[in-house]
Amino acid sequence: MLFELIIFVHEGGHFIAAKRSGVKVNEFSLGMGPKLFSFTKGETTYSLRLFPIGGYCAMEGEDEDSDNPRAFNNVKIWKRMIIIVAGALMNIVLGMILMLVTLIPQENIASTQVSLFMPGSFSAVTGLQTGDKIVKVNGYKVNTYIDFYFALYTMPVTEVDGSELDIFKEDCAFDLLVYARDCLGKMDSDKAGDANQRMSESINKAQSQLAECESKEAAYTIFCQYYDEITSIAGLKKAEKYPDIELREIRKRYRCDMTVMRDGEKVELKDVDLMTLKGDDDKPKMQLDFYVQPLDKNVGTIVSETFKETVSVVRMVWGGLAGLVTGKFSLNEMAGPVGLAAAITDVASKSLETNGFGSAVSSIVYIMMVISINLGVVNMLPFPALDGGRFLMLLIEAIFHKPVPRKVESIINTVGLIILLALMAIIAVKDIWQLFNGGFNYG
Numbered sequence: 553m554l555f556e557l558i559i560f561v562h563e564g565g566h567f568i569a570a571k572r573s574g575v576k577v578n579e580f581s582l583g584m585g586p587k588l589f590s591f592t593k594g595e596t597t598y599s600l601r602l603f604p605i606g607g608y609c610a611m612e613g614e615d616e617d618s619d620n621p622r623a624f625n626n627v628k629i630w631k632r633m634i635i636i637v638a639g640a641l642m643n644i645v646l647g648m649i650l651m652l653v654t655l656i657p658q659e660n661i662a663s664t665q666v667s668l669f670m671p672g673s674f675s676a677v678t679g680l681q682t683g684d685k686i687v688k689v690n691g692y693k694v695n696t697y698i699d700f701y702f703a704l705y706t707m708p709v710t711e712v713d714g715s716e717l718d719i720f721k722e723d724c725a726f727d728l729l730v731y732a733r734d735c736l737g738k739m740d741s742d743k744a745g746d747a748n749q750r751m752s753e754s755i756n757k758a759q760s761q762l763a764e765c766e767s768k769e770a771a772y773t774i775f776c777q778y779y780d781e782i783t784s785i786a787g788l789k790k791a792e793k794y795p796d797i798e799l800r801e802i803r804k805r806y807r808c809d810m811t812v813m814r815d816g817e818k819v820e821l822k823d824v825d826l827m828t829l830k831g832d833d834d835k836p837k838m839q840l841d842f843y844v845q846p847l848d849k850n851v852g853t854i855v856s857e858t859f860k861e862t863v864s865v866v867r868m869v870w871g872g873l874a875g876l877v878t879g880k881f882s883l884n885e886m887a888g889p890v891g892l893a894a895a896i897t898d899v900a901s902k903s904l905e906t907n908g909f910g911s912a913v914s915s916i917v918y919i920m921m922v923i924s925i926n927l928g929v930v931n932m933l934p935f936p937a938l939d940g941g942r943f944l945m946l947l948i949e950a951i952f953h954k955p956v957p958r959k960v961e962s963i964i965n966t967v968g969l970i971i972l973l974a975l976m977a978i979i980a981v982k983d984i985w986q987l988f989n990g991g992f993n994y995g
Contacts, residue, residue, distance in 0.1 A: 556582055558643065558924045559607045562931070565642030566609040566635055573631040576612040576622040583607060611635075617958060629950050636943045643928030647865065650921035652858045654914055660846035661857055662697040671755035672729030673841035674805075674828070677721040677762045679821040680842065681814065688811035692871075696857065697844065698864035702871060704826065707806050709836045714803040717771070721762045722825060723797045724775040728755050731779060731795075735786035747785050754781045772797065804828060804836045865922055869929040936968025 560582055570577050576595055583601035590599035601607075613623025624632060655661060665685040669676040686694050689703035712719065732751040736744050758778040765771040776794045783790055806826040812819050827841035847853050932940040941964075949955045 555923075556604045556607070558646065558920065558927055561642050561646045561924070562639040562927060563607045563609045565638035565640070566611075569635040569638035570609065570611050570624070573627055573635060574622055575624050575627055575631075575635065576620060577609060578612055579608075579610040581608050581610070615962075625955075629946055633943060633946050633950075636939050636946065637932065639939055640928040640932045643924045643931070644862070644866070647921045647925035647928065648858060648862045650917050650924065651862050651865075652854070654918045654921065655854050655857055655861075657914065658849075661849055661853060663845050663847050664694055664697055664700050665845040666842050667845040668843045669756060669759060670827075670841045670843075671732070671752045671759075672726040672827075673759055674722045674726070674825040675841055676756075676759040677725050678718045678823060678825045679763070680810065680812070680824055681763075684812035684814050684819075686810055686812050687818070688809075690808045696861045696864045698861050698868060702864075702868045704806070704808075704838065704840075706871070706875065707808055707838075709804050709828070710807055712803050712805045712807060717765075717768060718823065718825065719803055719805075720768045720797060721765060721771050724762055724771050725755065725759050727795070727797060728758055728775065728778055728782065732782050735782060735788060738788070739786055743787075750785045751782050754778050754785070806836070806838045862925065865925045866929055869926050873930070873933070935972075936964045937966075937972055938968070941965070941968060
């Protein structure tokens, strides 16, 4: 039902543009395959079909020449172009509306400005500072938190030299965090709360000083200083010997270059590490080790962020498509209707468990927003059988003042449709296989 709403909006865009342009619409169908029921109003038949996997707006003269002056092939080319792009445009508009719906109930809207580091933060000792506004990650422009998360979570894990200074400083900060947790475990619960706060403040101070260190000796001195401070806060006896910082030759890190605005100036940061932990099967797992400043929430902010975050999702879709072409992402990471349904069900159930009905609805709306924008962007790709391919044919006609021969256009679109159907079949089989083998992981 939710998918068909998005299809309805897409085909409705073609339908409205066609009617406004004076083009005769023979049939407006929701769904594909055998007809369940239909009715005719005026010159158009409206039908509902069995399979909820698409729809169409069948215009006179769309796929064959027609002598009807109101046929698609006989109206001015600029009108035909508008009709073709109207579907994708309506999907973007729907996505924008759904984005607005998700933003209005949120207590806070995230920015990209660092407000606070977690104790043991890797990024705090490799260049990032409180107050930095992140504007680029690995060259990817960051305007919203959506841009930021896309840039981070499409970042490859890299092997780095475990003996370098930044890694040593990370270990110093993280080992202080581990030691603090061990100390808290030995304390009475009534004293642990205050001690936890004081230890966190100590570790944050240590991080700030570690970031400025230019040698391992200086970093280790700071480590020992705050090791003593944590010991004192816990009420334990001072250590007779400080622990060694473990050294390993090779480490795996999520590492990136960042551009930040700091005190009104652009600052280039090289090799900023994000906290990298061991996940399932010892695979590296990224964890954001800082918090961002919320934006002031008002009507202006909500409207502005609606537009900006919609643009961010469009960029995210383009980035994903480019990643498929370049091999950055695999076909296995794509999802069809089965996979999307599984994702929506999974996200909704988890939201219900943790945050209740309102959160589940918001999660579903957000996913539908991404799907709607995705459909709009993908449909305008210059590929045969897609709206973008048809727009390209019209562009060729406008440039050369002569339409592409119907037979040639028909062959091109048929080949394109076969390729698309084959791709859809492969993705559907993959989705079903994953579904029955517990392979979906959207949480």
